[in-house]
Amino acid sequence: MIDLRLLREDPDRVRASQRARGEDVALVDALLSADERRRSSGVRFDELRAEQKALGKLIPKASGDEKAELLKKAGQLAADVKAADAERDEAAAETQELLVQLGNLVHPDVPVGGEEDFVTLETHGEIRDFEAEGFAPKDHLELGQILGAIDVERGAKVSGSRFYFLTGVGALLELALVNAAIAQATAAGFTPMLTPALVRPQSMAGTGFLGQAAQDVYHLDKDDLYLVGTSEVPLAAYHMDEIIDADRLPLRYAGFSPCFRREAGSHGKDTRGIFRVHQFDKVEMFSYVAPEDSQAEHQRLLEWERQWLTSLELPFRVIDVASGDLGSSASRKFDCEAWIPTQGKYRELTSTSDCTEYQSRRLSVRVRDGKTVRPLATLNGTLCAVPRTIVAILENHQQADGSVRVPEVLRPYLGGREVLEPVAK
Known part of the structure; x- marks a missing residue:
């Protein structure tokens, strides 16, 4: 499979390669979209996980109503982290599934045709x-x-x-x-x-x-x-x-x-x-x-x-x-x-x-x-x-x-x- 960084940096080159192969150019845009979801969902997961860890340090120090509020927030964060994790995995799986369908980049000197x-x-x-x-x-x-x-x-x-x-x-x-x-x-x-x-x-x-x-x-x-x-x-x-x-x-x-x-x-x-x-x-x-x-x-x-x-x-x-x-x-x-x-x-x-x-x-x-x-x-x-x-x-x-x-x-x-x-x- 090709390097995803190359796809992000020069998608037109990948589109041209697909076109030269006579294969689906739309696959490139679908892959770009899936990769963006994979990256953004990964960032979202990391942010929520960091917030969850920080909250976990505050709960033992709190008491009374404050602790109850923090525990309630922790429960919601746990659900959000789980959802973000699932979204990240789903986006990663879709990215991989599309990536393996993409052919190698055609060398620029290769004659185009059948x-x-x-x-x-x-x-x-x-x-x-x-x-x-x-x-x-x-x-x-x-x-x-x-x-x-x-x-x-x-x-x-x-x-x-x-x-x-x-x-x-x-x-x-x-x-x-x-x-x-x-x-x-x-x-x-x-x-x-x-x-x-x-x-x-x-x-x-x-x-x-x-x-x-x-x-x-x-x-x-x-x-x-x-x-x-x-x-x-x-x-x-x-x-x-x-x-x-x-x-x-x-x-x-x-x-x-x-x-x-x-x-x-x-x-x-x-x-x-x-x-x-x-x-x-x-x-x-x-x-x-x-x-x-x-x-x-x-x-x-x-x-x-x-x-x-x-x-x-x-x-x-x-x-x-x-x-x-x-x-x-x-x-x-x-x-x-x-x-x-x-x-x-x-x-x-x-x-x-x-x-x-x-x-x-x-x-x-x-x-x-x-x-x-x-x-x-x-x-x-x-x-x-x-x-x-x-x-x-x-x-x-x-x-x-x-x-x-x-x-x-x-x-x-x-x-x-x-x-x-x-x-x-």
Whole structure:
């Protein structure tokens, strides 16, 4: 959530951010009103409580009619204090309820608009001309069947649509990707983490996934636990309710976890293959930094994503995501989109978001710098979302006979294998 002082000092900036997100601007004024009631009722409570304490000192010294009058006044004050306390609590609860509905402040350089209003910042790699090579590219599902690597039919039989098995070399390819991604992250100074897949409500809410993204979250009613859609959630909550000394920053973690998403708003999208699924594995980078360092850290995360996709020898572009497509926690987000030959377009493979102080305020994660204790900044960046990365590798590195060339970075993790060969029917 944002700083209430900033809201009071510059409400027009918050209104502009809400407008850029395409969200309700009236929420800002409702929040300002609730905050004013919270503050004024707090002052009223403090004044009445001070009067009550002063009166309490006079009563033992009084006698007769004076004491009776003071006791009568004390009774009325007690009722007034109780009412003021209730009013203060009610106003505070309303303020908090409205505050958590407000998205993070959009960075001023973010392009304004919806999903298609992004700005392309750069492109990398060469897009293959399959026609010049003399064959039409196969899609990842056909290649996965040729290689004995992907089985969506049995995935659907066992679990339903948007589930799958990775088999044989497909399973080995996932393990190779995960090991290579963790190796890169570790070399860059990240601490590898295996994170819980189930979290408590305060962890999920604290990272901002129970607002506009709640429809995509799986909830276990009996246990009141949520299945995570990304290890960003447990990594953000890892230091919940803690104060971190400034000399420990930056803290960088690379989490590996299964991820679960309902994909509630994706009916009819990417129904073929494994590009958009309900369960997948992912390696996620997560950073805790001082707020003034967040923009520089954001660029570092983006550079590590560039290095990863370049090492996989994939053509990709970097986009500056538009304001209406940021998600509530992000102030700014960059996506790296790989070229998918059979779709003839770039598709998101990795993403990195600067969440500034938004998550740390909700999760009460703070930094101690000398005598000052303040919220810190959190950032996240996908390094490898496994199924989508497999899609991009199979389609971009396929050969005419259905075999697939293995990028050099993965060969040590595949026993030196240079090519994934078709299996016998």
